[in-house]
Amino acid sequence: MRYRRAWVPGGTYFFTVTLADRSQPLLTEHIDVLRQSVREVRARHPFIILAMAVMPEHLHAIWQLPEGDSAYSTRWALIKAAFSRALLPSEQISLSRHLKREHGVWQRRYWEHCIRDADDLSRHIDYIHFNPVKHGYAKRPIDWPYSSIHRYVRAGLLPSDWAGETAE
Template sequence: MVRYRRNFLPGGIFFFTLTLDDRSSSALVDHASLLRAAFRKTRNERPFALDAVVVLPDHLHAIMTLPEGDADFSDRWRRIKSAFTRSVVAAGVPLSRDHRGEYALWQKRFWEHTIRDERDFERCADYIHFNPVKHRLVSSPADWPFSSLHRYARAGILPRDWGGYGEADRGNFGERAD
C-alpha cells in the first residue's frame, strides 16, 4: 500500500487540488453557492486564510494559509467536502454511493504542495488564476466567475485583464516544461 507523506507545517501555506470522483460532473460550478457556504462554515469552525482559489466544474485549486501552531489542513478539507456533499444531497441532487454506502462525490484524497517562498506562492497563484483558460473554459481568466482573480483585481494586486490574450506566452503558470 502506498504511504502518502504530507508536510504538516504549523502556520504553513499550501497549494491544493481537490477533484470530484466523476470527472464529467459540473457539480462544483452548478452548486457554487453551496460550496461557498461549506468554505464559510469550515472557516468559522477551523480558521484559515483562503489566499487564492479557482473552482472549475470537476475540480478546484486553492492556496490556504493555516493559523500559527496549526498544521491540520486535512481536517479542514474533510469538513469542506463533507459540508458540500451534505448540502448537495439536501438540495435533492441524486448522488451515487460507493461500495461502503458513502456518497461518491469527491475523490478520496487530494494533492498538496507546501509553498516555499514568495516566488512559489506567485507561481501557484498564477497557475490557479490561469487554470480556466488552460482547460479551455474561457479565453481570458477574467471571464471565469469562480476565481479569486477578481478579488486580486479589486485589491490592485493584478490588473483586471491579467492573463488575457497573449499572456500565456509569459510563463508556464506552474507546470513543468516537457
C-alpha cells in the same frame, strides 16, 4: 495505506481537490453550497484563502493556516462532507465507500504542496488564476466568475488584462 503529507504548522499550502466523477459539473452548478461549506468550516477552523479557482469538477486553492496549526486535512474533510450532505443523495456509492460512510461525490485523496517561498507562491497563484483558461472554461482569466483573480484585480495586485487581452 498511509500517505506522506507535509505538516508545517502555520504553513501555506496549494491544493487540488477533484470530484470522483469528473463529468459532473457539481462544483459550479452548486457554487453557493460550496461557498457556504467553506464559510462554515472557516468559522470553526480559521484559515486564509490566498487564491482559489473553482472549475466544474475540480478546484485549486492556496490556504495559509494559523500559527501552530497544520490541520488542513480536517478542514478539507469537513468542507467535502458539508458539500456532499447538502446535495441530493442521487450519486451512486460503491460498497467500499458505503462501508466507510463516504459519499461518492469527491475523490478520496487530494493533491497538496507546501509553499516554499515567495516565488513558489507567485507561481501557484498564477497557475490558479490561469487554470480556467487552460481547461477552456474562459478565454481570459478575468472572464471566469469562480476565481480569486477578481479580488486581485480590485485590490490592484493584477491588471484586469493579466494573461489576456484588455478587458472591455
